[in-house]
Amino acid sequence: MKSNVSLRITLVCNTAWAIYTYRQGLIRELVARGVEVTVLAPRDRTFDLLGAMGCRCIDLPVASKGTNPRDDLRTLWALFRRYRSIRPHIVFHYTIKPNIYGSIAAKLAGVDSVAVTTGLGYVFIQQSRAAQVAKKLYRFAFRFPREVWFLNRDDQAAFVDQKLLVHPERARLLHGEGVDLEQFAFTPLPDKPHFDFVLIGRLLWDKGVGEYVEAARRLRARYPQARFRLLGPVGVDNPSAITRDEVAAWEQECVIEYLGEAHDVRPFIAAADCVVLPSYREGVPRTLMEASAMGRPIVATDVPGCREVVADGVNGLLCEVRNAESLAGRLAQMLDMSGAARRAMGERGRQKVAAEFDERVVIEKYKDLVRNLTGVSL
Template structure:
């Protein structure tokens, strides 16, 4: 029997790789999967890795109306030719391009996953434009999947679409977490010691780690400032033996950090910025706790990844984060943009060993029981089969 076609769309190939790693290959056992994204070279690599066909449509994460319209029509003609059963988009720009093109092409099932709302941090005319685009995306979709219950509530509060069109799949998350890959047992003491030595981190140092884009919206200004203040505390051996590890790239064109933050990163001898890493697991393996003070999220993979690696987490009390982390069980929650609260929690992790160890004890089990990847994939497949 010939398989029906499933089109999966993201704005950039990195999202296909990092947000949906392994899922396209899994779905290809049931559907003829075609991955659509920008950056043809990067997209071809993902297609080869996942074992699926690809189609290149140039898209930008910026507001580019003329280019976006061209992308809609290029995708429209592709969909008219392919006649897929479903088009499933992720990320904001791929959402509006994919859902509009699919609606125009008469695709019967138009699915959009919401994994975050960048527009929540914008104001003025830009916010009005983005609100309109969001509503148009949802209106063009036949089903909208917020990847957290908190995000679902925000969508309803902002009247982006009718509640009847919304559904959170499984326990949340777009892809779950492969707990056999994110497992601290895979990294020996010798491997960890070698990386610590490479980064000039002492075996007895307490390492706070952040993984993600080094941008304002991820709370990096507050994190670096809080850590700088923490390190300036005099006469505290626990504080003097802590490090901050930043794993990720800067985005100076879209969401730059404050000049003083960049200066602190470069001049504080206890901060290690290692740039983007294809495999973040070794860095999580040598860390003691994740610090993730983001302003907004959908359902952050890195919090699940860190938890699976046995790390307690300090996260902001925002949707997604506050569903993965339960206060005082596998981590702790702080208010958004609250540098004082962040400083206090980091100090608590350093000074209250019993509290830290209690959180650490529950960290991995909380993830494996609720967010194992196969659970999420099977739930998405069940949703497809209903259609």
């Protein structure tokens, strides 16, 4: 292919919000190089924001909560039709249903695709029949992508060990999707009478929100200066979603403070003394990379993804998964620490992210793949 041909690249996800939140650096780079970028995802408020960045956005039917085969076939058919009309040179699929049905649709449409496993979610957390079906679907669908990208070694090992990759040689370790170190600049810890913890992300039980609330209940009396905050969307389309009513009950109990959701999380990270993510399993959590980049110490669970970002005792503390008592102990440890010790943790976090998770390195991997598949240098 000649370099003056306008490349068409499509990004597919179960939420446009995730494309906007996690891949702005990639989109900016592609658009600046003259690439026609199309986003396929269920319509939400970020369509306008993505459009302003230069993307074409198309609504996609995806039932993230459901396991109804008819809904999934609808997604498969919609993707096939879109690929036939757009004729993208490469499609990148993110999250489980686009990974599975998008990979199949791209093969049927004669389009090159890459599957990016952004975290294995309920499939590897639960032992349900739906999880077993999902693994069979992964095994079938993942024979088609040109490459399968994993964000952490644990996820890659899980796929290899369970023989879910027909072509294991196509697996690549991306080591997180990176963070923009200029956008998330180092910010000194605030000096104020309250100590603010914040959990940032979609409000899901799988993110350990329940354990966070229970830990807050245990610590309130002993540490009256501590405030426990939540930032992120409620009632999202996910089997593990927490409702607004459940959050309202915690607010009424005065155990947590709900901050709503925000396009720009930087002011909330800057206002925090510690960022918390007691998740059950992650790809490599963007929240923790951003918090570390801004110099915030972290408390997270010792699970795949989180332990990629947090070195226990170095730039944060790790607790046991699904264990509110263990989490409360680590939060108390953070509260009891001197300001100097917390500042040093935050500074080491910034150094770790700069060394391991610079977004520019990730974008270069995308550009290398585009060059290998199309012959076009971006």
